[in-house]
Amino acid sequence: MKNIITIVAGFLLAGAVLVACKESFLEEPPRGTFSESVLKNRAGIDGLLIGSYSLLDGVGGPSGNWEAAGSNWVFGNVTSDDAYKGTDAGDQIEINPIERYEALPTNGYFNFKWRHQYDGVSRANDVLRLLPEAKDIPEAEQLQITAEARFLRGYYHFDAKRMWNKVPYIDENTVKFTDFTTANVPNNTDIWPQIEEDIKFAYDNLPETQLQVGRVNKWAAGAYLGKVYMYQRKFAEAKQIFDNVIANGKTSGGKKYALNPQYHDNFRVTGNNSAESVFAAQTSVNDGSNGTNANWGDILNFTYGGGPGGCCGFHQPSQNLVNAHKTDATGLPMLDTFNQADVKSDQGVLATQTFEPYQGSLDPRLDWSVGRRGIPHLDWGNHPGASWIRDQVYAGPYSPKKNHYYQSDLGKNTDGSSWTSGLTNININLMRFADVLLMAAEAEVEAGSLEQARAYVNLIRERAKNPEGFVKKADGTPAANYVINTYTAPWADQETARKAVRFERRLELAMEGHRFFDLVRWGIAAETINAYLAKEKTLRQYLIGATFTAGVDEYFPIPEQQIVLSTVNGQPTLQQNPGY
Template identity: 25%
Template sequence: MKKLLLILIVVVLLTPSCSKSLLDQMNPNTLTVEEFWKTEADAEKGVNAIYGMFYQDGTWARWIFFRLDLTSDEGFSKSPWIELGDWTRFQYVNYDFWEGNNWTWRDTYKAIFRCNQVLKYVPDIEFSDPTKKERILAQAKFLRAFHYYYAALLWEKIPIVLEPPVDPGVQHPESPLEDVWAQVEKDLNEAVVALPEKWDDANVGRPTKGSAYGMLARTYMQQHKWQQAKTALDYFFTGAGKDLYDLVDFKENFRATQENNKESVFEIQHSNENTGGDCDCVDNNMGSNRPQFFAPRGIGWSDGQARYWLVEEFKKEKTVDGEIDPRLRYSLFYPDLEKDFGDKIYGRSWEWDPDEAWFKKYSRDYYRNNEDYFSEVNNRVIRFADILLMYAEVLNELGQTADAYQYVDRVRQRSKMAPLATKYPSIGNNKDLFRERLKVERALELCGESVRWADLKRWGDLDTQEKVNIVAQRDPDFKNFEVGKHIRLPIPQVEVLNNPYLNQNPKY
């Protein structure tokens, strides 16, 4: 027996030196980098894989809305999941809270990795049509910029990764916010050259020149680069895009009935045909989870709600016909919805607290009485109404306030609201007064559309305690807001611990 054990020990000790390859076999069902990036079809699969990241929980399937809508003064959470609720009210105890932080970081960088693969390997693939290749590369640049834009909004100083890693253990240093914005600008400016004005029907939903100019304008505006933002937005008013976009029936921006319409500048395509699980796999759910998490109690999970001040703001001004602003009907669920417009809430009369409200945009109450994880309603990331209000803001900041009115009025006119100068003559050409009114106009038109957090940051409303106190009058959660700290999220602690070049954000 002892002799047998001795023989076994010798075999074990010798095995690593003579049969290491047995433990390092490639999966025959998985293509290597060297085997895959060979054909036009490979390039198409590569770029399509980037779009697949929109359906991951950390991005536009679920958790991004908690960061952009509920953390702003438009929304909040009374979720029984205490840690989830805390992450919408600036009580960040566990920096590694997966659903609130780590998953969004992870999925953002997975999307960037897929963009980087396309940008590295597709240039070496021969195409019969060079334009097709240019458009694939342009899509990858747009999508990389898109994900870096939102990462900059959330964490600010982050690593900029522009190559797929040769060694998985390679770590990247953090970059200052201005460098992240510069990279977003570079990618978008390069993408816009090759992106088409429009795609054919088979490719609707991919970014266009208008999509890139819209994101570029947002990027410049967050940095107060007003003249550059105006140049980007000129595309929609004096450039090639002036006849491509217009306003449509307001409610059709949030339903599955008229998607990719003339008001759409960029929207994420969702489908309820694949009701698979939450995974990064061929069976992945391509629907949006947002309606399930934002629906009223008893209909969905109700982890996210709207602040009631929005309802009150809608009712402050009547239409030229003396009616309630019709946008309220399609923006929010609130106690008097049935009395005001005759609409029930998913077929129910009001049964919730008298001061509660929920986001109605992207809900499916117009044809069903409940929600699930598989909403087919596309997410309109940028629509033309936003472009109009952005242009008004830029013109105002450039001292062209008198010219800015017309763009606000186009948005107001659709809802039968009187011209801004008629209703609020005291504003005149005062830049500060115009900006304050524009803040309200953006809330009325765009509430619940994931733009408010960027707005608050851009306006400087979170930069001083005095200004935060004003926001807290609308949203008591901002009483927890610490100036200089909560303007950004903590970087996931596991990333800080694993990366010697990465420092935690200030005050965390």
């Protein structure tokens, strides 16, 4: 077992279960009940901190199974132009109205996600409240623990903020032990300043490296501080932070931040905690947890009926995303015309019928992000098409592909103790260095530094164009007509640069849970998604009638159950978002 953080601990604190039995954190699962007094020491505090880390993957405590997945595949991808729910209409039906922008506050997915975020906040606050009374922890070490806990508190609030916008900020002085949610704090104040303060404290006080690589360090905190600035459109502040992170940043294990040599290194077990991994949810298999320490939040997102996982056909890439990977004769993206004609697919073609994949020029990252017929699916052979798709008519011909395991990894890097073979120990990337470079490029564009932005984008594209990183046929030749190049000429103006950087972000981070939140922070969600729906409804009938309402659908409804629970003297403390 990889010793990222090793401690034998388990706590049930005033009814709040700290499910923290990750490979990276605990060697034994939670198994006891302890009073506060027992926790006011080094072991107790570290166990509480581990409890907050343990929720980064979206599983544990009151969060359900995959509803709060750390990858944000439902809320960040299915709600965007990148992905469909997938599978068929009858499975996980609560996602259906979310995809159509018709979900009600009573939808259970929202309640699970809300409870998960504030459980993570609560666990971090437990650390901060009890830490001063742990007399066996030296002052310098207390400062580091405080910085870690404040980063985690900021992180969970950040994810809640971009989900709902109107959310309460809970600190160690307001939270109640028995309350997983909000301790009746109103949501009528913008909490960006508090999020920023927490993460900046972490950036200022965390060490550059950690003995356990699963823990946050100074540079990961800096990268997230830059991201928080980007969401507030504080581009000058973001640029300053990103300049420092790019020049001097390193992983918690001491590796200087860099792009991995090949794109797909980021989505296989050998890429765990690599030089490109800024922050990741650590995973573990075959550790006695029945797979709950693996990638449980994403176990639905494998091929259906065969291939890796063998279930359940969710999170299928959209035709629009596939089309976005087309390139022109010079190897550049077709920024304005990519969706005028579709990349050929095997939609409606039986597995027993012959099919020749699209012969036009493509960005090679497509075939590491999307599984499509006739293209090798890792070492599982060519994707066979319809036999790996649950309902092609409903959700299209494509499969997800990132973080799928190799057939050669079966048993070694997968967990067979549960109902699915899709449990792996491939870490869940929460932030990659490529993400940092692309946010830095955005900040440079907004500052008018178009050439520096182009340089950052070209670093990403240079890696993508390396033929060693192409998907290959059995004979070693490229699996498709991959044509990609860097931007060799300066961008004409700021708007052209802005469009190119944003498009690059979509390609590089496809299916990684960022797209919807990016569209919202750019202020183009309504126009982009409604244009997407106008064409996609001709392919996916269930999208007929769906529409994105500007001023409403940028944020999700506050869970009705949380509003009810916040009631004091007959009046709810939490207020619903506009339009719900």
